Structure formats: C-alpha cells, structure tokens
Amino acid sequence: MNLPVPPVFLFEPEYSRYEVMDGQQRLSAIVAFYTNRFKLSGLEYWPELNGFQYDDLPPLIQRGLDRRRLSAVVLQSNALKEDYDDLRKIVFERLNTGGQKLNAQELRNCIYSSSFAKLLVELAGYDSFNDLLGMPRYDDNIIRGQISSDLAENPFFKRMIDCELVLRFFAFRKKANIKGSVKSVLDKCMVANLETDGDELDEQAADFRTRIDMAKELFGDDAFKIRESKKDQEKVSPPYYDAIIIACDRQFSNRAALIKKRVALKKALDAAIAKEDVYELIVGRANTADAIKQRLDLVEKIFIGVM
Template sequence: MGEDIAFDQDTTNDVDAEEATIGRTVRTQPADPDIRGLHQRHKDGDLVLQPEFQRKYVWDATKASRLVESVLLDVPIPVIYLAEEDNGTDYVIDGQQRLTALFSFIDGRHPDGTVFSLRNMEVFTELQGLTYANLPSEYQHKLKRYPLRTVTILRDSDPDVKYRIFERLNTGSVPLNDMELRNCVYRGPYMDLLRQLAADDVFRRILGLSGSVKRMKDVELVLRFASFHHATYLRYDQPMKRFFNADMARYRNITDHDAQQLRTTFHRASLAVQTVFGTNAFRRYHAGHDKNPAGQWEPRWFNASLFDVQMGVLAEHDLNQVTRAADRIREAVVDLMVNNSRFIDAITMGSSDRTRVRDRFDIMRRTVDEVLADHPSQPRCFTRALKQELYDADPTCRICQQHIAILDDAAIDHIEQYWRGGQTIPTNARLTHRYCNATRPRRD
C-alpha cells in the first residue's frame, strides 16, 4: 500500500481562492472516431489507456458487459477526454474504464487475463455467454463502427488551464491529489527528476521512510524545495498550488545542466538538515507553559513550512560550515519555535500567504546567518556539548527546580546576562527549561 507522510493541515492546504484564468487559453479538438479506429490507435501505441497517473481497471464482468450492450442498443456513451502530448500521443484522462472494457471485449480477455464472455445481459439475452469472436457478424460490425465522442486537449493549451480542466474531470472514487494531477499534466524529464530526488537515501532517512510512499507526497516535497530554489521566496505569489504548477511548466523539459545543479543542491540540503536536526527535521518544537514548563517535539506531524525553510536556507550555505555550527543552528531554530511569535505564526497560520512565506524565510535566514557569523572566540550561544554535560550531571531546571525531561527542552542561561557583558563560558552557565528561561524576569 505504501507509507504515508503526515503533515500539519494548515501547512499543506492552499486556502487561497481560485483565481480566474482570463487571458489564458485551452485548445480542444472534438471528434467522433469509431471504436475500431480507437482500438487500432491503442494497439499502435498512439492512444495510452493507462498512463501512470490513472487508476487501475476496476470494472467487473457484469458492468463491462452492460457497456457492450449499451453500444449495441445505440445508447449514448459519455464523452471521452484525451490529452495530446508533445510527441503526438494521446493519453486518456477521462474514460479509461469504458475504453478498457470495450477493447478487452474485442481482444477476447479482461485485463486480468480471464476470458471476456458477456454476462447478465438484460436486453440481448441471446448473446449471454458469447465472446466477441462468437458474436454474429452484424453485432461485431455494429460494435466496431460505433462512434464515440472524444474531446482532445491539444498540446499547446495553457498548462494552468489544462491543470484546472484535469481537476474538474477528476471525479473518481479516490480523486487524484494535486501532485498526482501534476504527474498527469506535466509528464516529462522534470517529473522523472523529481521522482529520482525523492528516492535520495538521505532524504528518505530524514523522513523515516523504508518503503514506497502513498500518493506521491514525497515527490511533492521535492517540488516544494525546487520551486523555492528556482524562483526564490522573494518571487513567491499565492496561491501556492499555482506557484508549484508554474515551476513544473517552466522546467518540464529541464536541461541536463539545470538537472545536475538541482540534484547537487537538493542532496546538500538533505545532508545539512540531517546533520542539524536529525530525526526531528521538519517537526515543530512545542514550548512548555506555566502549569507544565516541559516542552516536546511534535510526535506525529511534519510541518511543510519548516521543510521549506530548513531545506531552503541550509542549502544556501557551505555544508562544512553548517556542520561545524550544527549544534548552535539547532539551538537557535528551536528557540525560534519557542520564543519568536512572528516565526511561530508564519509556520502555523495561513502559511501559504505571501507575507507568512516571506516572514519565515527572512527570520530563518537571518537566524542562520547570525549563527554562522558569530565569532568562535566569543559566541553568544553555548555549545550543545556543554548542555549535554550539564544535563548529564543534573537535569534540574535552576529556575523552577523541576526535572527537565529531554535534552532539547533544556536551555543554557547566562548567569551574568550576555547583554550586560556576561561571557559564554561554563562558569557563567546554568541549565533551565526553555520556557522558564524565556519567561524569567530580565534584571535591569
């Protein structure tokens, strides 16, 4: 079945209203080919019934037989929608089950290999149990010459409008999600590359994946990274869905040079995130409160907004530099999630809003830049190694005198405050809860 990747609801839902597509065009071509012609095109490879994005064939023998009977009765069959690819091939985007049933009957076997003989006929009961080869010739001719209305979305249609059309035709029992729809609209070298990057060992290890992933959620994460990498967050404009679609359209036939550059950057970002955050990558840290000062990492949900900034910002820096400062970067980012209300809002509320996107990137970039620029002889932040040493010696908060449950919930406080000239040295350090440290009174 595949593994799932669970995200905060707000960070994956694009709540912006759909904008009108005035000025954008979609070109379509209606036609009425007969079943014989469509069947031959399918055999020649010019009509693809089950592209990668389509669901598997699910009709049973009775339902397929009833469709054949409807054709023999001249009952109108719903329109078949096709999409023209750059190479001239047409993909079925609506009508796959119907065409598969009709072609299977002509070929004599269901897709699972069993013989296709007519079942449970209601009008043509005399045809019960017959295969196509056994049908009287007049019925064979009628079936093959029956016209089906098709509408083909031509290759030069606006990709964004094409995507919207696919959305509206997406009415199956399990509708395709946004990334599955993109896989339908934007097939090509770029989609192949995104799939390859989603299989990166380091990236999968960060997400805790061991098997296949349901519904291309891992591929959509890679697209998130690539979209902000290519356009930068400064050129982001909502809705986020359209921002991602624009990246897919622009790089659909990505060059080898651009592909290699993205591959290198994505792998470097994954290594940096793994080094800094480990198994807590892309997860929120929840601060304690006055009744319970103990904080904790989010145990279930990934946060897509944190994914954007952790991957995007760390990708901008030299991996060796990030590795040397990994503990201090981690401490600074956890502090953002606990004490910076603007950052907290930017990763939790209306996170696809343009202002929120810029806020979280700006704050994250500034934070990481400050850590990396901090002079090693007199840093502002204590090392994680010192925190581990103090925690191992006595995991008690020096402010509330309660036990500190996990190391990440601990903060090292300057006894003589830094802004008053206190040094970042072991003798000027005390272990506290993050919450207690953030809410303690500041002496003048």
Template sequence: MENLEFDDIISDDEVIEIPHEVRKINTQAYDKSVSDIVRMIEDGDINLNPEYQRNYIWDNKKSSLLIESIILNVPIPVIYVSQEEDDSWTVIDGLQRLNSLYRYFQRDYKLSGLEILTELNKSDIKTLNPKAVRVLKNGLLRIIVISHDSHPEIKYDVFMRLNTGAVKLNDQELRNCLYRGSLNDKLKNIVAKPNILKLFNLESPHNRMADCELILRFLSLLDNYDKTNDHINNYKGRMKNFINEYLLKYKNLNADALKRLDNMIEDTSKTIIEIYTVNAFKRFNSEGQYESTLNRSLMDILFISTTVLPSDRLLKNKDKIFARYKELVINDTEFRNSVTIGTSDTKVLNYRLNRWISEIKKIINE
C-alpha cells in the same frame, strides 16, 4: 509510515486571475472503436500511466462487467485525455476503463461474474464467441481530447474537476500525469534516497507521491529565491499553481542539469540532518519534545537556508544554529505562527524565510 501527516495549515484557496486573452481551453471529441483504442495503447499513442494505475486497478469482475456493458451496447461514460506535444494522449479520467479493455485483449483475465450474458463467463478474447468479439471490437467510446495548447492552469483545474474516480488523484499524481518528462522521472529517484526517506519519516517512497510534491515545493521556492532580499519572487499565494509553473517550465531538464540537482539535494539533505537531526521537519512542543507530524513550512526554511548558505560555516556553527532554531520554534510566537497558520500566504512565507536566514547570518558572521 504510509501517510505523510502535516501540522501546518495551508490557505491555498486564493483564486489566481488569468488574463482573459489567454484563458482558453480547446477540446475535440472523438468516437473511437474498442479495437482502435487497444491498438493505440499498444502503439504508445495512449498512455495509461502505470506509475499510479497499479495502486487502483479494477478487479477482474468489475472489468468483466465493463466488457459485458459494451457488448450489450450500454453507454459508457465519456473518457477525458490530455494531448501531449507529440500528439499522444495521456488518460486523465477513464483510466481503469481503458486499462480493463487493454488487459482483456492481452488475455490477462477471463470474464467472470456476468449476470446477463452468463454464457460468456470464463471466456477470454480468444475463446469469446465470434459475434461477441465483433460487437466488442466495434463498440464505440466517446473520448474528449483537451489539446496541448490550452492554458496550463485552466487545463489543470479542468482535470481536477474531472477527477471523479473511486480514488481521486491528488495534486501530485495529477502533475505526474500532465507534466511527464525527465524532471518528473528524476523526482521518483530522489525520494528513494536514504536521507530524504529519513527526513520525511518514510521507509519507502510514498505510494501517492506526497514526497515528490515536497521536493518540487522546495525546488520551486529555490528557483525563485532572491538572495539580495532573502525572499521569494513571483509567488502569488497559491502554492499548487507555483509548483505547476515550475514543473511545466523545467519538465524536460537535460542529464547534466538533473545530475546537478540530484547532487544538490543530496548535499542539502545530509547537511540538514547533521545540523537539525532526522527530525528536522517536525516542530517542538512547549516541553521541547518533537511532535509526531511533519511541517512543510519548516521544510521551506531549512531546505532553502541550507542550500543557499555556505555549508562549511553552517556546520562549524551547527550547535548554535540548532539551539537558536529550537528557541524560535518554541518561544517566538510570531515565528511559530508563521509555520502553523495561513502558511501559504505570500507575506507569511517570506517572513519566516527572511527571519530564519537573518538569524543564521547573525550566527555565522559573528
């Protein structure tokens, strides 16, 4: 299964008010020569994010036309980058342009398909005529740098608006770009685990990181879980912002914390399968059969409840728990609505979580 399909409807369009005093975005414009840009890529000062670029790489003809345009002094669209805390740049918009330049200087391809400078066809950087090489190396590209001290949510929203490529980055691909760090790297390892693949109905990690977002969603909720009241604190009705805040806060977790997180998710996913089967994240239809799509809202309650409640008592009562779960999903209208309609609403989210944990507690405390 290549795509993850969901049947719950998210109402994630609420505008979050950001205080005016912190509502800032700082930018700086640079005109960089092609030779400077290639050097910066080689030195690691510009990060091309190979995790997602491999899926959308330009073919050699399209890359060749970019080289021709620079030699002809045709204006190239502005490139946008994010400044990291170490002052390196991560490319947000313009990835394929920079990647095409870098690949040409690495002799990865020869020019082809040129219709104006036809004499340059079949030339790589070593066989290109000296005049064309000089013009290419001195060609200027305008780069807009959005500084690391800009407000994270404003920065994220700006990058979503700049996200104009032929294949637009989704929310998680953009997080992968903006919030690089040890946690982001660990997510890619977690989603390759057999139990996670089974629960997400995948044969291999999702090629557009939808599985990483689901794990992040769970971790964000768990981090804000209030065990006294069985609800989520600090959630304001917009899941993407909620996830962004979590990843920004914990993006550089140390090795011990990452190991604990890894073990916790492994234990939780194993227990979920033992109680609810590998189809745990699918709803039942009115005949009691599993539907084909996944449901994020069911993931919320099963991930959280299985993590925060004692696994030995859950497993001891697994048959009763599963029977009650199935009954609620099929027959309880209010509960069923809470996992299908307006599911990112704060009250709806807390209702379904509190309701399910309460149901489990009644069973394990009998």
C-alpha cells in the same frame, strides 16, 4: 457480462496524437490483465473465475473479452500551442470527478508530464529524504515494479506529498518566484521546467540531494520535525521543512562552518520556536507568499547568527 464501461476521454493536441485525460486506470488495468500481471479477485458474479489470469480463462471467455470495445470521447484542441497547458488543466480538472479526487500534486504529475516531473519522483525516493520524512525507503520497498504495502499506504507516498515537498524546494529557491498563491507558485515551477533536461536536470538533482544531506548532518533524522503545540510529540512539518531546506540551500557555501556549530544551531532554533510568535509564523500562519518569505528569511537569519 456485456455491461458497458464508461468512455475514456482523450485529448488530441495535434492530429492523430492523443493524451489520456480520463480513463488511465481503466486502460492500465486492461493492459495489465492482458499481459497476465494480475489475477481476477472478488468477483461477485462468475466467482469460479477468481484466481484466473487472462491466459487461464477458457477460450470462449477470452474471445468474448477480445471482441469488446471501449468507447472514447476525443476532445480536439483549437487553441494555440502556448494555451495547451491551460486547456488541458481545465479539461482534466473538470473530468476529475469520479473515484478519489486527485490532489494538486497528482494533477500536476498528469498535466505537466515531463523529465522534470519524473525527476521529482526519483528524488522523492532518495534514501536520506525518506529517512527524514520517517517513511519506508523506496529502494527497499519497490522491487521490480512491485510496491510493498508499507510504502503504498504511507501518507507521504500514497498521495505524492513527498513529490510535492521536492517541488517546493525548487519552487521556493528564488525569492522572486514566491508570489501569489502557493498552488500557483508550484504550478509555475512545473511549467518553467517543462523543457528542462540533460545536464540541467542532473544539476538540480545534485543540488537537492546535497541540501538534504546537509540538513541530515545538521539535525539528524528529526531535521524536519517540529513539536506540535500543546502535544508531547514531534511530526514532520512541511512549512518547517521549507524553512530548513531553503536555509541549507542559501547557506550551502557555509556548510562546513555550520556543521561545526550544529549544536548551537539546534539550540538557537529551539529557542526561537519556543516563542509563540515564531511558532505561529512557522507552523500556524497561512501559506501566503508573505508568510513563506518571512519564515524562510527568519530561519536563514538563525543559521547566519550562529556563525
């Protein structure tokens, strides 16, 4: 139709190397259409082309598409290499104004692209983790790159909340790292792991999976659920997840003893959460660094107490 498409924005950290800062969906859609991975649908104009893949189009229309161009705005970096991440983050956040605004974890996934970022996605698809979040399993719902509607619409998956929960495990493991805002703690964890690879990544993956397995053995599929105040239902609580998974991590060497005492442990946790001040600390209090440290320490003390 010869209507203009808004320009894409590219970041050039070094000569002739580019990162897409804004326009990833446009570029991906064009590539996917040219490789016949989806069909046209919902066309208001030229509705007779609905249902066509690229190869199905008349040659004249194919040539018309082929001669079109996307304009690009290239942002060059004059910053020192160590300042790239900050500069990329500023640029990306300023450009991220159209469509559905990305949340913090979606931004991290774009800005801090690395083997560690890929590991977070991989671990988010761990079967036991999916079960504990009460969400469809990745393995059953991603077939040859196609995502089922059940998984695609799941709130944990749809906005990468499951990946952020995995990140929280790694970010909160060391008490010394818990300072400043939660956002900065999570961002710093991504930065600290930009170069992590090989055996270290394998070790991190094994640590997460074994702690998830421990939580499931101790509390079953409701390990991260807590009853909402004044409501007769339970739901997954990220702050409670933090406390349980970090307690499992800190007390992993006592796993066998804790499993033997799992009934007593569940009763002790339920009794503690029934107290208004404890419930407020775990669920109601703001996610400040001090509140996080307090709830992590409190739940760990309960673990230790039953032994």
